[in-house]
Amino acid sequence: MRWDALQLHDPAEAGAADGGAGSGAPGPAAPEPLPLLPRGAVARTFDTPQFRGMTFYEVQARSVLNRVPEASAVPFRWTVNPYRGCSHACVYCFARGTHAYLELGTGLDFDRKVVVKTNAAEVLRRELARPRWAREHVAMGTNVDCYQRAEGRYRLMPGILRALTDARTPFSVLTKGTLVLRDLPLLQEAAQVVPVATNVSVGFLDEDLWRLLEPGTPSPRRRLEVCARLNDAGVPCGVLMAPVVPGLSDSPAEVERTVRAIADAGATHVTPLLLHLRPGAREWFLAWLDAHHPRLRPLYDRLYGRGAYAPRAYQDEVRARVLAAAERCGLGGAGPRRSRRLGYGVAALPDDAAGRTGADAGRPPAPAAAAPPAYAQDALL
Numbered sequence: 001m002r003w004d005a006l007q008l009h010d011p012a013e014a015g016a017a018d019g020g021a022g023s024g025a026p027g028p029a030a031p032e033p034l035p036l037l038p039r040g041a042v043a044r045t046f047d048t049p050q051f052r053g054m055t056f057y058e059v060q061a062r063s064v065l066n067r068v069p070e071a072s073a074v075p076f077r078w079t080v081n082p083y084r085g086c087s088h089a090c091v092y093c094f095a096r097g098t099h100a101y102l103e104l105g106t107g108l109d110f111d112r113k114v115v116v117k118t119n120a121a122e123v124l125r126r127e128l129a130r131p132r133w134a135r136e137h138v139a140m141g142t143n144v145d146c147y148q149r150a151e152g153r154y155r156l157m158p159g160i161l162r163a164l165t166d167a168r169t170p171f172s173v174l175t176k177g178t179l180v181l182r183d184l185p186l187l188q189e190a191a192q193v194v195p196v197a198t199n200v201s202v203g204f205l206d207e208d209l210w211r212l213l214e215p216g217t218p219s220p221r222r223r224l225e226v227c228a229r230l231n232d233a234g235v236p237c238g239v240l241m242a243p244v245v246p247g248l249s250d251s252p253a254e255v256e257r258t259v260r261a262i263a264d265a266g267a268t269h270v271t272p273l274l275l276h277l278r279p280g281a282r283e284w285f286l287a288w289l290d291a292h293h294p295r296l297r298p299l300y301d302r303l304y305g306r307g308a309y310a311p312r313a314y315q316d317e318v319r320a321r322v323l324a325a326a327e328r329c330g331l332g333g334a335g336p337r338r339s340r341r342l343g344y345g346v347a348a349l350p351d352d353a354a355g356r357t358g359a360d361a362g363r364p365p366a367p368a369a370a371a372p373p374a375y376a377q378d379a380l381l
Contacts, residue, residue: 050149054087054112061117065127065138076139076172080124082156085114086144088176089216091288092243095143097280106280111216114150121159128167137195138164138171147177149216161186170195174240176202176217178226187235198237199271200227204249205258212292213245220258224265231266238332239265242273244318246303246310247296250274255318256325263329270331272322274315278308 042058045051066079085099089111096106104113117123127133140146146157161183164171171194173180173187180187180198190196200223204210210220217223230237239262244250249258262270277285282304289296303310326332 046153051153054114056150056154057113057115058118059115060119061123063127064117064120064123074139074142076137078136078138079142080120080138080140080146080160081143082117082120082146082154082160083114083144083148083150085110085112087111087114087149087216088145088214090176090214092213092245092275092277092281092285093144094276094278094281096284097278098143100280107284110280114148116150116154117156118154120156121163124160125163125166128163128169133167133169135167135169138169139174140171141174141199145175145177146173147175147179149177149179151177151179157183158186161190165190165193168194172197172199174199174201175226176200176214176223178218178222181226181229184230184233184235187230188233191235196235198230198235199240200224200237201240201242202227202258202262203241203243203245203273204254205261206249206254209245209248213288221261224261224267227262227267228265231268236268238269238271239267240271240273241322242271243275244272244322245275246314247299248293250318250321252321255321256328259322259325259331260329263326263331268332270322270326272319274310274318276309277304282308 041060044056044058045054046056064080064082066081068074068077068079084102085104086093086095093110096110099106099110099113102115104110140160146160151157161171165186171190175198187196187198202220202223205220207219210217218226224239227237227239241258241262244255249255259270286297286300289300303314309315
């Protein structure tokens with residue numbers, strides 16, 4: 001394993017377990033290699049139905065405010081991800097590949113072995129207090145879902161939301177989780193002082209497809225109920241219609257049904273995104289496809305045979321289908337241009353300069369939040 005000094009178990013202990021180097025003693029089997037995490041991390045399991053079979057690696061993070069590479073197409077420069085790995089177990093999740101950095105598998109390991117940055121809120125508060133922090137937009141839910149089931153136990157998000165609000169930093173949340181409603185009062189409070197936006201991810205309504213493709217998530221209908229609740233409470237919420245799955249959820253009838261349900265939920269906008277298959281997710285998804293829909297393999301070989309993304313013409317065709325349905329339903333669609341106004345935008349806020357005193361008075365006002373254009377939304381899944 002690379003960087004042995006960062007293993008959770010001591011190599012010397014492993015040697016002792018197998019009888020010692022060169023001893024020839026039979027000894028117990030060597031322990032299974034653990035993920036590439038700092039010493040001091042704690043591996044924890046919980047014997048409860050919702051967490052059975054899962055392992056949580058609790059770590060002390062040195063930093064949680066992540067700068068997005070300048071080359072990225074997304075319109076935000078900062079993210080916060082309190083977890084790595086995700087119990088939602090979405091077969092297509094692009095973040096699966098990031099588990100390989102920890103020398104964990106991108107399949108079941110990604111679903112069942114979750115890294116928890118237990119000190120995320122306090123570290124973020126410290127980072128936001130630095131004088132050079134310019135109160136740029138911070139996006140959450142951009143790697144794995146910050147409201148996955150683990151959040152119900154670890155409760156990291158309330159502290160994160162308070163830190164962002166106290167630092168007058170605009171932010172957005174993308175989620176498939178209904179647990180976001182637990183923090184509705186905090187989101188309402190934040191929306192009084194900084195631009196706040198939320199999005200739920202709903203790519204389709206088909207319940208059979210949902211159970212197979214997103215087995216650890218709340219149902220699509222429940223996610224749309226979350227969207228309605230957030231908007232009713234004054235917290236702007238749109239829908240990232242992602243992924244649209246070729247051959248399974250991209251038909252005109254299925255698109256129309258999904259968009260109509262999104263409109264009925266009162267979403268502020270809909271942004272379509274076609275399935276993309278990066279390394280890690282690609283292998284896992286195609287194995288799933290071969291098991292459940294082998295007849296579609298030739299289609300996927302044509303669409304994704306040369307890379308992670310379907311041809312631009314096919315993406316444009318699906319996007320046009322969604323946006324036409326949105327127009328028929330009276331729903332704002334967020335395409336590459338319009339999304340900057342509709343995606344993460346919020347209602348006008350009180351004058352930011354009013355009432356700012358002390359150290360806060362010397363800081364620049366919180367900027368307006370920007371929306372990711374449809375072609376850049378891949379970073380949000």
